Amino acid sequence: MSHRNDIEQLFRTHYLAMHRLAMLILRDEDVARDIVHDVFESLLTAGLTDVSAQYLLRAVRNRCLNHLRSLSARERIKELYAIDEREIADDEWPDDDTIAQIHSTVANGLTDACRRVVELRFTDGKSYKEIASTLGISEVAVYKHLRHAIDVLRLKLSQNG
Structure with missing residues (x-):
């Protein structure tokens, strides 16, 4: 399978759990969706396809916390x-x-x-x-x-x- 297909499979498998976590932390649909998409974009850019569900959830959590820290x-x-x-x-x-x-x-x-x-x-x-x-x-x-x-x-x- 190609790198892109691997990322698409990760997306189909883990998107809902990742989005749910982002919503619990941020309570903002648009920002939560953007953060999850950013995680997948970074995987695509870095060429990572062999990542665990825990890695993906941790990446979402960290990006959510970084987003909250960046707010006034x-x-x-x-x-x-x-x-x-x-x-x-x-x-x-x-x-x-x-x-x-x-x-x-x-x-x-x-x-x-x-x-x-x-x-x-x-x-x-x-x-x-x-x-x-x-x-x-x-x-x-x-x-x-x-x-x-x-x-x-x-x-x-x-x-x-």
């Missing part, structure tokens, strides 16, 4: 809360009340471990790897703590919105 703080907030641009006025959100509610929820609505991860990530600007090293936990645990915090914040803000 304001864009990150919008991404994390899945906010539609039409729902907010640029100069008015997040307002002081929303910021106070976020801080209160982080201080009082999260476990100590989860709160510490959030503080290291968003206050100190540390990477997942740095947080994992500082707290002596895995990067996956860091991700799970952040995901939990985001879910708690999303729920709290939607209840009071």
Whole structure:
């Protein structure tokens, strides 16, 4: 089989799982699709055809995380809360009340471990790897703590919105 046919077979076999992972992380259909396509484009360019499903999923996860890191703080907030641009006025959100509610929820609505991860990530600007090293936990645990915090914040803000 040719290199291109091998890539097409990988695409047919693994696209759905890769896209699902990208959607879980990004919650943006267009960006998720683009990232998965970029992974396959890089395979095609590099001439790689003998890759595992784990490799493909890791590549998607890493590209998603790189995409999130590249966003400004304001864009990150919008991404994390899945906010539609039409729902907010640029100069008015997040307002002081929303910021106070976020801080209160982080201080009082999260476990100590989860709160510490959030503080290291968003206050100190540390990477997942740095947080994992500082707290002596895995990067996956860091991700799970952040995901939990985001879910708690999303729920709290939607209840009071």
